[in-house]
Amino acid sequence: MPEWIDPRAALERVLDLVAATQPPATVLVDGPSGSGKSTFADLLIAGWADxxxxxxxxxxxxxxxxxxxxxxxxxxxxxxxxxxxxASRDGGWRRWDWTRGAPAEWHEVAASQPLIVEGCGTLSTTSASVVAIRVWIEASDAVRKPRALDRDAGAFDAHWDEWDAQWRRYVEREHPSTRADVRVRSD
Known part of the structure; x- marks a missing residue:
């Protein structure tokens, strides 16, 4: 299992893996809410173009x-x-309209386009088995909960316990951190 590294070293390691991967590279970034996945993905986007x-x-x-x-x-x-x-075919995803509480438009992603998928639940057994670059980011509960609640300006507060419970069930069932090529501590 890979060692724990800081976000800067992880960014360099992932970009090295991207450069060494047969195009188009796909990177999965998973971890608990408030761990720093979105920030890491944004930094990865900024460095990836080069x-x-x-x-x-x-x-x-x-x-x-x-x-x-x-x-x-x-x-x-x-x-x-x-x-x-x-399988070298185009794929896609359907956006969820949080305001309407209903499915929204479909987004196509060409098989030839590099891709980063970020969020809780990306390193499932199926997903991890078809992608070559897998990142796990975590932070302590004491760091991530205030970080997540501050980020969402109150919209997440009433749902934290529900979300965290399903997150913990996912981790217990899928063991996503064991599938990571790069493991990051962000606190």
């Missing part, structure tokens, strides 16, 4: 079908986006 072109960025926050939708989004991104790409 290494391997411009990747698409898919955030699971736009796919979860509501606050109880971690497993559904994890399964959908695997079946609709990652498995087709592994």
């Amino acid at each position: 290494v391997a072109g411009n990747p698409a960025l898919v955030r699971l926050d736009g796919i979860y079908p509501g606050w109880s939708g971690l497993d559904a989004a994890s399964a959908a991104v695997a079946a609709d986006l990652l498995v087709p790409r592994a």
